[in-house]
Amino acid sequence: MESDENQSNKVVSKISMKGVQNNTYVIRCLKKKLLVLDINGLLADIVSPPPEGLKPDTIIARRAIFKRPFYLEFLNFCFEKFEVAVWSSRTKYPSPISSQDASHCTKTTFKTVENKHKPVVFKDMRKIWEKHDPSLPWEKGYYNESNTLLLDDSPYKALLNPPQNSVFPHTFSFQNRSDNSLGDRGDLRKYLDGLANAENMNKYVEEHPFGQQPITKTSPSWNYYHNVVATLSTSQHGKSDITYKVIIPK
Template sequence: MRQPQAIDHFKLASWTYEMATAYTRSAKVMSDTVKHFTHVRHKSSRASPAYLATSNTPSSKGNDSRRLLIILDLNGALVSKTGKSGMWVRPHYTEFLEYLFSQFEVGVWSSARQNTVSNMCQLFGNFKKQLLFTWSRENFGLSEDDYLKNIPTIKDLQLVWKSLEDNPDMPSYTAYNTILLDDSSSKAALQPFNSIAISEFNHKSAEKQLTGDNELLNVIAYLEKVKYEDNVSNFMKRNPYKKDLASDETTERDFESTHFRYSDAKQTLGDLRNTAGLTNDGVSRRRTLEKKRPGHRKYRKSKQASSKPVTPQS
């Protein structure tokens, strides 16, 4: 004799368990979602009233230059990466670094991950030990989910200023004496008048191939004006950075770009007018050429494969 009541109880218990499990999973997802959006919601992307008040405080020019803090972006601003193997560095970077480290305090803040930032910092050479700090994606305060995504990031200079407060040997850094150099103006949304929005450097750019690149000389010329001001944010608000300060005359140096290979920091000098020669580092290109030699084993193997008779398809 059938016992429908027992079967119904079993189905009910099974259904209840599945519903409870689904509810638990749903609650966890909702909790994580709330945490994520709470994190995003409270991160403003607009300049604060206090910052705007500072930028409206008139700046006065002194006779002595100030020891400003210059925060450098890397990829797109100073370098152009070639995948994970290396990078090409912007023309005139040696003059630029010599000028910066003789005049200012210098730090690095990139939205790339720490290992990539460490590789790109090879461009500093002996100046690397003089960097005040080297920040990466780990210093944005991103959630774990956002850290793994390619999302827009904002460089809040308040984080830098607070981190330097505990150093008794450092002067107080604020909007009065800090400059961010970045190829993306959106990165400076919270302190827009403390940013030099430099054009993007891409070693494959058709424009760079025709005109070269002397923008780092432009930046030096601009900093020569800013360094005497006692309120950087106000001066830069009234006199924003323009890309026509240096000479318009193109020189051979404007086309010189240096390649750094991450594995051993080997440097190779290249020319922006030869974009085909800048797609890979010297070793990779040399290996490519070697494979085309008649005596190379891969060349012989490819020739043997190409010489095999083709069986006609029926």
């Protein structure tokens, strides 16, 4: 029998992709910039157990899925401006989006500061740049520090990456019915439109702070997550050619 997690994953995939670009795709050259999207907290709010008195877009495996307003228009905008990949810590996405799921995250034995039931995982962009997944539709090194941006509402997940390769939009909640961040005049859409036109992506990110602040030495959670990375480095010693360290923003 299929697990609840697999059932939930399939539904999130269908909700996220239904209708994107009218389900029509053509073979084309890869775009110059790669946008790596999270799902929960960015394009949808996945709530368990389902809240009473509110009707979600879908319920499956005791999880209520609320699509973010303008999510479909936002995805079409992203497809037009960027090469798009989805990297979620909970699900794997179907073609034509290049995808990374939880199996590609760098896992730890720790829980997050915000939620004692949520495991700490990191999204190490080197796994994309070095093409650890052979199914990715680009050559190793095509995307790198100069042309890749991760969008995730959990700043700790980017601690293994250079600071100018991640932006942390504020977490979407289904309770915010007036949210328009993904809309045509929304703050995130405007930010990414500027990024798409920028000659130097890293400089644009550095000069245009957006959303949540990254975790730095001045952050209350710094010591905790710094120790998590240090423990990860120790546990991975001799098992990987990757050295883990926290990359501190200036």
